[in-house]
Amino acid sequence: MTTHASQEGAKIKYVYPFGADFPPPPLDVNLLGGKGKGLAEMATLGLPIPPGFIITTEACNTYRKNEHHYPSGLEERIVESMKQLEEKMGKEFGSETNPLLVSVRSGAPASMPGMMDTVLNLGLNDRSVLGFAEQTHNEQLAYDSYRRLIAMYADIVKGVDRAHFEEAFHVLKMQEAVENDYDLSINGLKEACSLFKQIYRQNVGKDFPQDAYEQLFEAIAAVFESWDGERATLYRQINHIPDEWGTAVNVQIMVFGNKNMHSATGVGFTRDPATGENQFYGEFLLDAQGEEVVAGIRTPHPINKYQKQVTKSELESLEELMPEVYQELLTTITLLEKHFNDMQDIEFTIDDGKLYMLQTRTGKRTGFAAVRMAVEMLEAGLIDEKTALLRIQPEQLSQLLAPIFDTKVKKAAQDKMVGKGLNAGPGAASGKAAFSADKAVEFKKQGQDCILIRKEANPDDYPGIVSSEGILTVRGGSTSHAAVVARGMGKPCVVGCGVLNLNESAKTISANGLTIHEGDSISIDGSTGEVFFCCMESSPSEVVQVVLTKTKKPEESFIYQQYKKIMDMADHYRTLHVRTNADTPQDSTAARAFGAEGIGLCRTEHMFMDVNRLNDVRRLFFSTNPEERKHSIDLLLPHQKEDFIGIFRAMQGLPVTIRLLDPPLHEFMPHGNDELETLARSMGISLDRLLEIRASLEERNPMLGHRGCRLGITYPELTEMQTQAILEAALIVTKEGLHVHPEIMIPLVGITNELIHQKAIIEATAKRLFEKHNFKVPYTIGTMIELPRAALIAGQIAKDVSFFSFGTNDLTQTVFGISRDDSAKFVPTYVKGIPNPLEKGELIHILNDDPFQVLDREGVGAIMRLAVDSGRRANPSLECGICGEHGGESSSVEFCHQIGLNYVSCSPYRIPVARLAAAQAVIK
Amino acid sequence: MTTHASQEGAKIKYVYPFGADFPPPPLDVNLLGGKGKGLAEMATLGLPIPPGFIITTEACNTYRKNEHHYPSGLEERIVESMKQLEEKMGKEFGSETNPLLVSVRSGAPASMPGMMDTVLNLGLNDRSVLGFAEQTHNEQLAYDSYRRLIAMYADIVKGVDRAHFEEAFHVLKMQEAVENDYDLSINGLKEACSLFKQIYRQNVGKDFPQDAYEQLFEAIAAVFESWDGERATLYRQINHIPDEWGTAVNVQIMVFGNKNMHSATGVGFTRDPATGENQFYGEFLLDAQGEEVVAGIRTPHPINKYQKQVTKSELESLEELMPEVYQELLTTITLLEKHFNDMQDIEFTIDDGKLYMLQTRTGKRTGFAAVRMAVEMLEAGLIDEKTALLRIQPEQLSQLLAPIFDTKVKKAAQDKMVGKGLNAGPGAASGKAAFSADKAVEFKKQGQDCILIRKEANPDDYPGIVSSEGILTVRGGSTSHAAVVARGMGKPCVVGCGVLNLNESAKTISANGLTIHEGDSISIDGSTGEVFFCCMESSPSEVVQVVLTKTKKPEESFIYQQYKKIMDMADHYRTLHVRTNADTPQDSTAARAFGAEGIGLCRTEHMFMDVNRLNDVRRLFFSTNPEERKHSIDLLLPHQKEDFIGIFRAMQGLPVTIRLLDPPLHEFMPHGNDELETLARSMGISLDRLLEIRASLEERNPMLGHRGCRLGITYPELTEMQTQAILEAALIVTKEGLHVHPEIMIPLVGITNELIHQKAIIEATAKRLFEKHNFKVPYTIGTMIELPRAALIAGQIAKDVSFFSFGTNDLTQTVFGISRDDSAKFVPTYVKGIPNPLEKGELIHILNDDPFQVLDREGVGAIMRLAVDSGRRANPSLECGICGEHGGESSSVEFCHQIGLNYVSCSPYRIPVARLAAAQAVIK
Secondary structure (H helix, E strand, C coil), rough: CHHHHHHHHHHCCEEEEECCCCCCCCCCCCHHHHHHHHHHHHHHHCCCCCEEEEEEEHHHHHHHHHCCCCCCCHHHHHHHHHHHHHHHHHHHCCCCCCCCCCCEEECCCCHHHHHEEEEEEECCCCEEEEEEEHHHHHHHHHHHHHHHHHHHHHHHHHCCCHHHHHHEEEEEEHHHHHCCHCCHHHHHHHHCCCCHHHHHHHHHHHCCCHHHHHHHHHHHHHHHHCCCCCHHHHHHHHCCHHHHCCCCCEEEEEECCCCCCCCCEEEEECCCCCCCCCCCCEEECCCCCHHHHHHHHCCCCCECCCHHHHHCHHHHHHHHHHHHHHHHHHHHHHHHHHCCCCCCEEEEEEEEEEEEEEHHHHHECHHHHHHHHHHHHHHHHCCHHHHHHCCCHHHHHHHCCEEECHHHHHHHHHHHHECEEEEEEEEEEEEECCCCCHHHHHHHHHCCCEEEEECCHHHHHHHHHHCCCEEEEECCCCHHHHHHHHHHHCEEECCCCCEEEECCCEEEEEECEEEEEEECCCEEEEECCCECCCCCCEEEHHHHCCCCCCCCCCHHCCCHHHHHHHHHHHHHHHEEEEEEEEEHHHHHHHHCCHHHHHHHECCCHHCCCCCCHHHHHHHHCCCCCCHHHHHHHHHHHHHHHHHHHHHHHHHHCCCCECCCCCCCCCHHHCCCCHHHHHHHHHHCCCCHHHHHHHHHHCCCCHCCCCCCCHHHHHHHHHHHHHHHHHHHHHHHHHHCCCCCCEEEECCCCCCHHHHEEEEEEHHHHHHHHHHHHCCCCCEEEEECCHHHHHHHHHHHHCCCCCEEEEEEEHHHHHHHHCCCCHHHHCCHHHHHHCCCCCCCCCEEEECCCCCCCCHHHHHHHEEEEEEEEHHHHHHHCCCCEEECCCHHHHHHHHHHHCCCCEEEEHHHHHHHHHHHHHHHHHHH | CCCHHHHHHCCCCEEEEEHHHHCCCCCCCCHHHHHHHHHEEEEECCCCCEEEEEEEEEHHHHHHCCCCCCCHHHHHCCCCCHHHHHHHHHCCEEECCCCCCCCEEEECCCCHHHHHHHCEEECCCCCHHHHHHHHHCHHHHHHHHHHHHHHHHHHHHHHCHHHHHHHHHHHHHHHHHCCCCCCCCCCHHHHHHHHHHHHHHHCCCCCCCCCCCHHHHHHHHHHHHHCCCHHHHHHHHHHHCCHHHCECCCCCECCCCCCCCCCCCEEEECCCCCCCCCCCCCEEEEEECCCHHCCCCCCCECCCCHHHHCCCCCCEEEEEHHHHHHHHHHHHHHHHHHHCCCCEEEEEEECCCEEEEEEEECCCCCCCHHHHHHHHHCCCCCCCCCCHCCCCHHHHHHHCCCCCHHHHHHHHHHHHHHEEEEEEEECCEEEEEEEEEHHHHHHHCCCCEEEECCCCCCHHHHHHHCCCCCEECCCCCCCCCCHHHHHCCCEEECCCCCCEEEECCCEEEEEEEEEEECCCCCEECCCEEEEECCCCEEEEEEEHHHHHHCCCHHHHHHHHHEEEEEEEEHHHHCCCCEEEEECCHHHHHHHHHHHCCCEEECCCCCHCCHHHHHHHHHHHCCCCCCHHHHHHHHHHHHHHHHHHHHHHHHHCCCCCCEEECCCCHHHHHHHHHHHHHHHHHHHCCCHEEEEEEEEHHHCCCCHHHCCHHHHHCCCHHHHHHHHHHHHHHHHHHCCCCCCEEEEEEECCCCCCCHHHHHHHHHHHHHHHHHHHHHHCCCCCEEEEEEEEHHHCCCCHHHHCEEEEEEEEHHHHHHHHHHCCHHHHHHHHHHHHHHEEECCCEEEECCCCCCCCCCHHHHHHHHHHHHHHHHHHHHHHCCCEECHHHHHHHHHHHHHHHHCCCCCEEEHHHHHHHHCCCCCCCHHC
């Protein structure tokens, strides 16, 4: 029996040792888990890592099937591997004089931070603690490690509430009147060990095990068991991780950066993650553990002279303190970067003068660094073009376009930093606080920069947004009106900054104990969401200075050269076209500078919102008299025409998709006495009557209300006028010699007959105009797909249109049943995580991303794919694009490429992002 | 060539004559069109119809392909058929002395009312008009017919605006100072003919054709052409009628009911359409045309002595006036009913003593008549069970349940009828006008009936709705809150009665020049939507008296016996289960009486809305203090438990699906100073602070806001409490000896992890309770499918639940992107029709039905089917049901059967409708 079982165990290789002298295990993440694979890979490179062994996921799964018993042979293999470790380290597990200590860590194939059970310092007992103290000449380290082991073991292996131990330790600290754990005296630590063992006995009913192997086997079993714990199971369910994967277990010798002054712990990057410069960049603490570096209580030392210079640190660098170890580290990281072919983020420990690498992973970097590293590695022949393009997260490009606050500037203003909202529009802005659009316009007229601050922005604020340097709102999400408009104009924007207390009547805003008044200085960093109650200087980014403002020559900007190299390569690879959402000639011009190949969405409502026209628009909707309606329409026509002429000219013959009036009716409602009185006077009716009409137009759920083509159907004169404005503008610009091809887009279609009705009006109007002017311009008619029903009947709709444009903002609203305007109440919590009902203190992530930022592929994406497929089946020449905010978000752009859209359309400043994302989609 | 062409024409039989001596044509509606087929079918029965012939749709289509020329041979066939008609009638087409007149009417395979071009009196010219006058001894008839021909022909064939003729005729009437067209003298009519011919010449450039065959051929060609007219094409596009169908053309001899006192025109039903009694029922006018009967200017005569008695008419009946013709008519209609095997609605004309049948079609009938006819025809062996069940429109059954106003009662109150709203909840109600829920409660306490009148109802009004006899709102659609609740309780309800001017501060309501005050009498008829400013007596229907109030014994009610027979048969055939939406023990009991097989939707929010509990609910949502929340929850628990105990007892072991709290947060907001102060006081905070919190909870689009499981996630204590209340109630009732099986339903799930989170809470709570009470009850967990995303990821969700329940109210909102609350602004217009942009005065129907009433199969239905299919694939034992308002609407029930749902759930009074519809779905 035993022989047979051993043979079975022998057949399946449950244990893989790793370290300098061991043969490399198969680098299979499913077998070794993520952590194990990383350590094993460093070992194969011959790097100095604390050696150890991996117990595979297969062992875990056999254990689970085997009524929670060790698979036969596993114990023997573990003992065998421990012997190898002992031999290698010249120490003995559980020895009284020369003990070997190990850690046991879980390591599943997928990251599962909620269940990462770890037991450190295994191998310590009442006797070996003495040996360890002697071995290390460090009693403090020895007893501190022992008391930690007892508490951790009790918690993880025996399920004892860790609070018992924390309380006891707290009492000891009070007795010695010390504040920090590490301040406790050696006697105090000895007392702690003794107390902890008592607590253990009381709760477990047995003594804390003195046998090292008992500790080890039980710890490993506990990690196996933790895979099927309630919280881990729920975590996997939530994150769609299969139950059958199981977890690996890593057993590794302990190393100590807190042993003495020849010991240290540090972190670093193989290149400068902020600038991308090819210089080792890092910091460390002498005589410290990893946690202390992260906690930031002590000031870390610079890793080398470069770093010392950059940070202007006066502390000695590792290069100076331990030149030999530093050289070994430098060699190591150079090797790592070469092996992984990318900048690495590393962790290391120096244990009594000996270097150990604890981790390596690809390092995070700023947009500037990403671009520089990609270009420089490409030029150095380290990577090819495709890899270079993949190295930059498209979103990072917006950093290159955003105005900036220097780190210096920010540091100086730190005490004025009052809160953080959502970083909705990247860039930095500073100016006088304006609490209304009117005030912003007034400041602008006086030539003064201002920040528009609103509880939440609405379309009435448009002139205010135009007039301000940046926008700040107390409520709203990153796709709220303010954010969308701001990003579209490349203006910095912070939204949903709930800590701000805006008192509109007193005209003050308070937070964090500070209060400012209207007209006082305020600054916002739209890249980070920070709000400062002071004036701070910002500057347009270098790339913008070259591309848009032309205040800098291309050859003067290093970063522009790199940006251009990347953009040119991206254009070479991508097949997806990139258009822009632009409503004005200014936006159109900017968009072309950033590489737009046309306008994918020209919203006409912003033209209506102009303060000079709004009253006429309102008369149209408020009047029940056809004559008066006609009159208001006639007043609007010439303005609309002028707008379109400007846009057609700016786009120089590129295609322009114009959406007919779309927003909810309530956005046109007059607010405040002035507006009400103006409207009543111009209509010749009483204020009471006007209020009555307004009440009749009010809606409970305006997003699901009387808007889009529903308005065009109820007020057909509107569709007729807009068609006339578009086509007459096209006639005029065509006669100027440009090729103009307007694409008229009908919004919010959900029913085939809505489309047919609107199409009939457009075609009849076109026929009339072409006859009248005896001249034709080519035009096409298309529709937004922004309602689930439109997507579901796409096959029907497609027969009657030339193009589909997915309005994924609205589509996301209706597919999820979540209002963009109200989503801030729970969507951020869904993403940030909500408390796990089964495990206090843990979080469950209901959503990985805000679906208004990153296109939801499972739901919204599924219905888009359905619409594209059935639309193209019905009409093979159908053009499909996207014009929601997602058109400028990289993951969404990738998805658009995958489902075969012809183009994405995004705001001007997002065009570089979309261009790169489109190229990456091809390369991937 | 000609020979060849004739042969071709001969091969395809373009023309089918119909009439007594002609062989019957193939009764193919696609070939003959709808009108042609009906006439041909009567002819095959040997019934007296004006003979004629049908030019087939094939002829039309060949004409259209043939560059708009007659197919070869067609002219010959028409002339041939005319010769046969002449021979048969002993008259000659175009003859000066004995002219034959014919009509030309279009008749497409599908009804296309917008394009039914008709030309009457063809064959008249300057000479034959004399012969016609002599033939009929009726100069007036002759010239009136001639002038009509000229105008109609000019319009239809030559496209001359008919207004020219109308103006001229108007001038002639002014000259003679007469008001009605038929008052014009013979000379005036002659003058009209002469003037009309001049107008024709001026507009057409030629004389009005004197050649009868020219008239005929051109009229037929014009009907062919009209198929491709702009308006017909658009109509077909909108109604999904294929272009290639083409129209047939019917040529038929003219008959005249207005020839003399031996002539008459009438309409009738083969049985009484109001009561279903087996008696010929009809009326007629002597010396009159069809239009006059319809116009209702002259009082019609009863058709027979039965009718004379029923209507208490003093006019002579046809039976008395023309006994022989009456006998022939009676024989004819008996034959028709037998042939079509159903009650017929007929039109006839008596031309100088000779009877002609002009139309027969299946007759419309009331619910009472439908039931009686079905049962009596079944008993007489005329039809089988399946046919009997199909004979009743399920919706008609609600007539049998609704309280009623007698016709007499209504007639007496006609001058107090002030307006009409949407007939949202059938039945009649009368009482004192109450303008607030409080007032309604007060009236109820005083023992006085009242009608609750609100601008629009919201959940706060629930106690008011309970306390009133009926509900009337100024705004809102037929699935608005008021309507849903009212129908659920079987209360009459009229909503969206926009003509009412409700002045809440003055406490008056005005319309149609009348004003009443609070406390004055008002009556509403929820079956018709009528509103009366007076008191009217109503009574519960007989069926309700037997089934529910038990105030009548079954054997005393003739209609109940018939109702029961139908219901029993329906239950025998149907496979779909029928459950009820019920929130109280009272509703549950009523539902069981109407045949519910369980509760498909028990809403828990109504329990929260109880005035005595609402303040605690509000404290829960307003408090940021966990202690206070817990306290409010603890106060709610016993009430919830009591509610569930009552419902479980009432349902006697039938399954009960309970939905966790669902409505938008805003429905719990306090309104008015009293409520605000009570809440502030109970929370110990200032009114200002309370208003601040309220503002922070307000939503722009509450339907897409913080509700459903989103609340259960943000306030997990709520889900826990509701689970506890359900399971503890189940424990108690189980111990009483009933089998209780609660089905806990999680609302508004859109993301898998929402479901998993809520499920974890429910299961943990259940585990805790079962351990505590040492007793278990079986329960299952399911989810609403009421968001498009839930339907799209149904395959994922299904793995974690036992059942799906489609919440089609919400699903319709999000699939269409239309808010129920705001839909009244445009959906009724979509259904009623919007002006055709290409043709003034015509309407385009954007929707056939309000999707909140009749389930939209194309969009909502498609996504439901997708969810059922993918859900069942993932979980074959998944139960699927529907609990939206559609569960009680017959077409929707049919669809639910088709996609394989297990049950529908509807309000108690809709259960009979659902039972019958479910049976019909099987039979169909």
